[in-house]
Every structure is written in C-alpha cells, then in structure tokens.
Amino acid sequence: MQVYDMPDERGHFGQFGGIFVAETLVEALEELRVMYEKYRHDPEFLAEFAYDLKHFVGRPSPIYHAKRLSDKIGGAQIYLKREDLNHTGAHKVNNTIGQALLAKRMGKPRVIAETGAGQHGVATATIAARLGLECVVYMGSEDVKRQAPNVFRMKLLGATVVPVESGSKTLKDALNEAMRDWVTNISNTFYIIGTVAGPHPYPMMVRDFQAVIGVEAKRQMQEMVGRQPDAVVACVGGGSNAMGIFYPYIDVPNVRLIGVEAAGHGLETGMHAAPLTANSPVGVLHGNRTYLMQDADGNIIETHSVSAGLDYPGVGPEHAWLKDIKRAEYVAITDDEAMAAFHNLCRTEGIIPALESSHALAYAEKMAKTMSKDQIILVNLSGRGDKDINTVAKLSNITL
C-alpha cells in the first residue's frame, strides 16, 4: 500500500503550501521548523502534550450515536465526534496546547494569535494562562463587535485583545496584523496560528496536533461498531478540524472524506467562503499557495458566512492537495441550510452545535437520506454553539 507522506521538507503538498513570506520572517520560520522537527517525535514532549489533552482538555472526546436524528432522517446512521465537549468548547484547544508547549521549550515568554469568531483566541488565552505566558490576540474590529462574549472571555483569562481596523476588519486582517507583530518581536514571541494554513511548518504542525481527533475516532469506531465509517464529514474554513479527523483516515480505503465549506448566501451570489467548491483560482496568501477567492487583479475578495469561523477566503494547502488528488471531496452548505441543521440537532439530540459544525451536520443529513440504514456517517462536531446564540437569536428576530 502507498503510504501518504506529505508535505515535503519545504512544506509543499504538490503545488500547494510552501513558504511565501518576506525575508524578515524566514529565519523565525526556520527556527520554528527546526524546533518542531526536534520535538514532534520526542517522547517527553508527546507525553506532556498527551497529559494536558487528557487532564486539562478532558480527552478522549466521546463518539455519540445520534439515533433520534438518524431515525428522523431515515437513512444512514449519524455518529458525532464530540469535540464540543472539550475544555473551551471546540477542537481549537488541541492545537494551542501543542504550540504553547513548543513555545515554552523554545524559551518564548510571549504568544500571539489571530482570531475570527474568538474560539482560537480563547483557546490561546486559556493555555497561555495555564502556562504563565503573556498573550496578545488580534481580532478584526468587526468581529470584536460580533463576538463580544468571547472578547470578554479572553480578557478574563488575562489576554490583551487588539482590535484590527485595517482592510475588511475580519479574520484575514487579524492574521496580517499578527504577522506584523511577529516580525517585529521575533526574539521573544511565538505566533500560535489557529488553522492548517500559513507558511510551513504551520499547516503540518497544526494538522499533527489536531490529528488526535482522527486517531481517537478510528479506535472508538472500531470499539463501538467494529468497523470504520463509510464517510467522515467535517466543516472547512481554514480546515483544521477537518484535517485533524481526515489525516488518520487518508490511508484507510473505502472511507469517504468530505469537507463542507460555507456557501453563505449561495455560491451563485458570490457571497460565500467556499474557494474549493466554487473552483477559485490558485494563488498566494498568508505564506502559502492554495485556492483563493480573489478578483481579476489578484486582490483577495471579501467572504461571507453566517459562521465567523468559516469566513476565510483561502483554505489550508493540504485540503487543496486532497481535492486535486481526489482523496477528499468538497461541498458547500448555505447559511440557511446550516441554520436548519443547527435547530434540528438542538431539538432532536439536546446538543447545541457551533454554526461552523452545523455546516457539516447539514451535509451529513443530505447524504444520509441517500444511504441505507446500515451505513455510517461520522461527523466531526467541532464545537459547541453557546457562542452563537446571539447570532441565531438575531437571525430569528429575537432580542435576548
């Protein structure tokens, strides 16, 4: 059997990935690459990581058979990988712990992060507090307004939240600003990127830290039903929760891997965040080559999704690669479809899912209808929806 062994030593997944940064950042990335290579197989480092995942995060996260939902749909059985039950409420914390432990070993007393919905910011602030690191989080000023509870959470945890006023004032601008901070404060600062994008080694490193999701799922599925699912479904913004659950399954035959992007108001309206499904051209942004939503001049265009965590114009380079080699399939779900799936899970299973994860749920429901009752779909329920209740209330014209 051919073993999947990506990326190459400069972070290429075929034509995607790589290190596209200004010279001022090259040395910092090289330092990070060398240190990550040193620790990624180091038993002591891995033991410390595993300890925190178990005792601080509460892993392993369970797999749950959503029986009532499956019965209601009347097709394949839907199982949920419950990343929403992690400390801080989403998969993001798996990665921030890994990177913060690395920062400590590299002697960097200060960590910075970018955040969109605030989940990665909260996860970074959380581990920074636990390890006694200074923490600065960059967040677009639009997102600061939309996600006030998460901003307050970060502040409670001792982090400084810097609103970013440039560009579209959202996630990509926060990322630009964090890069600027990093390049200016390289000697004492570790930049904790929250998704499988950015220059090498970030896409690989974030994938490796998130792969715990898929590793657990493989074992749990075997224990629960004695076999692996027919399909694994996960939402894709930058793509870290999807890479985390897909990665251990890449070499497993007959398991379909399906990434669900945000179709926003609909692909045909142009107001979406689905570069893979909409066949966006290849380009270079944020340190890597990937599929990118852009205009004819190569400027990045504004994206739209009801879920801030999927509202990103690019996608992690490994997803671009998995699409090209046809190992994974990519589809898109509109705001309305995601909202319907959100309510459906609340009412039938007693679980309030994140709006991001609701995209994966919506597609799983569509798929399940076309499949038989003995087939299995595993959905990565990447986060809980408490953070989204204001958005949902507003969309339903309810004042809280």
Added chain:
Amino acid sequence: MSRIQSTFDLLKSQQKKALVPYITAGDPHPKCTVPLMHAMVKHGADMIELGVPFSDPMADGPVIQRASERALVHKVGLRKVLEMVSEFRKSDQKTPVVLMGYANPVEAMGIQQFTQLAHQAGVDGVLTVDYPPEECSKFTTALTAAGIDSIFLLSPTTEPARTDLIVQQATGFLYYVSLKGVTGAANLDIQEVSKRVAEIKSKTNLPIGVGFGVKDAATAKSVATIADAIVVGSRMVLTIEASTEENLIDNVSKLVQELREAIDAS
C-alpha cells in the same frame, strides 16, 4: 546594460548615492501617479520604487497599507500600474522604475504575461516581497529573459548561508531591510546596519539599497554614508496622505529635494 546598472555606474562615477523614493501606484488617485513620478525625478530621485496595491500587504506597516487601500478604492490593479509605467516612459527613458508588490497579483496575471507586459511598459526591476528565492526560480528566470532585474530583500535576521543564496539570484541591486519589523517601523540602528551592509558587500558587487526605517533627512544622510541607495517609503506616503490635491506635487517635490540635499551632503 540595464537602466538600473547604468544609473548606479553613473552615480558612482560622480561619487553620489541613489535616492529611491517609494510611492504606491494610484495613491491618492490614479491621475496623480505619473505626475508625482516626474516631479520626484525633477527634484532629485534617481530611481522610483512603485508599489503595486494589494489587499493584504503583510510585510508593510499601516501607513503603506492605507496607501494600498486608497488606491484599491480606484481599482488600481497590476495592469493599471503597468499602464502608468508606460505613460511615465513616454517622457522619461532614463530613470529606472522598480515595482514592489506581492506574489498574488503577479500569479493572477500569469508570470509569462506579466514579464512580457512589464518589459513592454519599461519596468526595470521587480521586488516581490513574499517570493523568497526558494519559491520563485520560474519567476526570476522569466524576468531575466525579459531583461528585468530581480530585486531581493535581505533582513537583519538573514543568516550568512542564506545571504549567499540570495546574492546569487539577485540582479540590479540588493535591498537591505534596516530593522526587524514592517515598513515604517521604529528607529534604525546605524551602527548595526553599517556592519551588516559591510558583510553583504564582502559577498557581492551588486549595489546595496537600505530602507524600511529612513524617516527623515537626518536618517537619509547617515544611511547615505554606508549604502549605495537610500529607499524612502512610509515618509513619502505620509506626506502624500497629509496633502491636498492642490499642494500634493509641491509637498512631495519639497520632501524629495530635502532628502536629496541631505544625501549629497553626507
């Protein structure tokens, strides 16, 4: 011989240093760019660095990002920038023009088409900030074939082995980033810059430009004692930002003249 090389040769024979002002094409308005270029040359610029507006200028500070945003309001993309260079060339065949920008606009146009159009427009050098030498051999090959210089950045954190690699691929001149950070950031340490420029000079005969921290005539003067070219960016853009339509050309001309006098007095 390329315009960049002949410019440096001439300056050297006159024992002068090159003044390289930067402006973002299309800032504050597309109709201002070519007149600004001519005015800068008239008042002492030896070469012009013309920024290609980009939606996500990660290596630039807030000042130059705002310039990009002003230009993008008027939809000034790479194609439009090349038209501006053609327009400038109609009455100036002597002053080198270097484009500074990011990889994505170039890739969106296509490398072959870009180098061809840039050559036709009269572009002399291209600095693509987020194209490190390891990722852009196809691009530099195409530029060389079109007779355009590949300008690369060197930073305070660039290791000696990397400096060797970059020096091998660079043509025209090398651009030393005088501080850790983005364009327009804090103060530069002239002693440190001097030491690094000397190290680079020991490895190459290419002229060395210094930029990213030259904020006034005094800094320009001290940088002129160690570099072959002085690049002034954020200070130019701040002046443009603070000007009205009426006094824009005068203010920019005056600044260039001040910088020229400071450099020549070094």
